[in-house]
Amino acid sequence: MPAPTTTPALSFESGLAVVRGVDAPEAPDCLRWDARVHALVAAGVHYPQLREWAASHGVAELSAPSTLEVPSTLDWRAPREAQQEGLGRWRAAGSRGTVVLPTGAGKTYVALLAIAATAAECCVIVPTRALVAQWFTQLADAFGVEKVGAYYGDEKSRRAITVTTYHSAFTLFEQDGARFGLLICDEVHHLSDGAEGDARSWHDALTIAPAAARLGLTATYPDGRDSMLAKLVGPVVYRRAIGEMTDAELARFALERRYVDLTRAERARYDGCTARFEAYTEKSGWRSAAPTGSEAWKKFVASTLRNPSARRAWRDFLERERIVRMAEAKFDECARLLRLFPGEQSVLFCGGVDMAMEVSRRFAVPMITASTPASERHAVLAAMRHGTIRAVATVQVLDEGWDVPNAKLGIVLGDSTRGGVRQHTQRLGRLLRRQGDQVASLFEVVAAGTWEFYASQKRSAGVRRVAEPQLGFGL
Structure with a gap:
């Protein structure tokens, strides 16, 4: 922390923009007196505004973002x-x-161009550790490995370009936020408005960050739930839909x-579980x-901890889900589709780890789940890129952020969101990287006469909307 001074000065300290040597009436409204540091303070997000004010009022700036030396080659x-x-x-x-x-469509390349254009030290924030590794590789290829660091878990390497997770970003910005002039938030839909949980704590990290330049990237923007996102990162400045880019830039x-x-x-078994669950629902x-x-729903789940009848209904609900997820005919249909496309590399999207394990066993393909070690995950994806394995089974891990351009067959055997449009759109997107004239195929295998039918209608309706060309005039 800088030594106390009566000379007017602006600095960034532990997540706060701090102004010393200035009377409160002369300071911007965002500043408040803090007796703990004997200075005027504001959240770090106000630092760019205060920098402009300091420059016009003769206030020295003690903390400034570092520049990035962009290779001329x-x-x-x-x-x-x-x-x-x-x-x-x-x-x-x-x-x-x-x-x-x-x-x-190349969102990562937009980020690389933004880093080069801004020429400021940059922090790339991603939702998962798997994406840290992927971004690290691409940034190192573009700017040189000596300029790229990773900050998460036990890895605490800070470089001119640092990749971190949303979980680790607060600590990084609190300690070293002043050095970054650019923030890149990947899969920024994770920052949609939320009353509790990760979204709120992740908002805190961006609130203390002093970086003026901020770039959000996503394929599925949370329209209508973006008030904090728009405030902390900025509004949507550019948007293209799948249908607009098919043939031209996407498969x-x-x-x-x-x-x-x-x-x-x-x-x-399904009908029995459904009858008992609905009977309890009507009675309670x-x-x-x-x-x-x-x-x-949250209240119902909470009641299962103390109410035996609710607990029995909960078990019936889970068994009904398992019956649909593990339906024997789904495995038979998956086998038919794989035979129908013998030359295509495939991603088999499963609704649960138990199903992914069974798919892996029956079809002798590797499986990637949240518990798969990073080294094994990288090896499987590398083998997919090189064409040495034909298919991979997964639950949620591969829904976003990975890149296997030659995978053009997707088989959805179940989802983890009961009809979530975002997950379905992300899964389709995994197949759309253009490879010559190859056509991507996404098959949904749905258990008829079950709740899954309605979930499928819900998620597919959203994908049809994004798949339609949007020319701006309703054409």
Whole structure:
């Protein structure tokens, strides 16, 4: 912490913008007196505003972002039209805001261009450790490995370009936030408004960060739930949908739903579980116990800890989910699709770890889940890129942020969101990186006559919307 001084000065200290030697009436409204540091303070996010004020009022700045030496020998390919437009719109918006591009359209390349254009030390924030490794590799290839560090878990390497997770960002910014002039928030939809949980704590990290330039990247922007996101990162400055870029920059794609029936034994168990669960629901009235469905569900789940009847209903619900997830006909249909596309590399999206394990066992393919070690995960994805393995089974881990351009067949055997449009769109996006004239195919295998039918209708309707060309005039 800088030594006390009566000379007017602005600095960044432990997540705060600190102004010393200035009377409160002369200071901007965002500043408040803090007796602990004997100075005026504001959240770090106000630092760019205070920098401008300090420059015009003769206040010395003691903390300034470091510059990045961009190699003059960068030999990058020319950006595509959408990438160039996205970067241009972001810079025109004062280098603040979110660029929304479909998966496979090259959002990472937009980030590389932004880093080079800003020429300031940069922090890239991602939601998972797997993405830390992926970003590290791409940044090292672009700018040189000596300029790139990773800050998460036991790894605490700070460099001119530092990759961190949303979980670790607060600590990094509290200690070294002043050095970064640019923040890049990958998969920024994770910062959608939330009353509790990760989103709120991740907002705190961006609130203390002093960086003026901020770039958000996502394929699925949380429209209507972005008030804090727009405040901390900036509004959407550029958006393209899948349908607008198909053929031109993304692979053409086909979506198809395949219905399968439960066996007689599976149907009997499913109907029995459903009857008992609905009987308890009607008797207890838990669905009307709260103003929203999500709040009512939380109350029901909480009641299972103390109410034996609720606990039995909960077990029936989970068994019903398992019956649909592990339906025998799904494995048969998956085998038929793999035979139908013998030359395609495939991603088999499963609804749970138990299903992924069974798919891996039956079809002798590797499996990637949240518990898969990073080294094994990297080896499997590298083998996919090199074509030495044909398919991989996964639950949620590969829904976003990984890159295997030659995978053009996706088989959705179940989801983990009961019809979430975002997850389905992300899964489709995994297949859309253009490889010549290859066409991507995404098949949904749905258990007919079960709750999964309605979940499939919900998620697929959203994908159809994003798949339609959007020319701006409703055409």
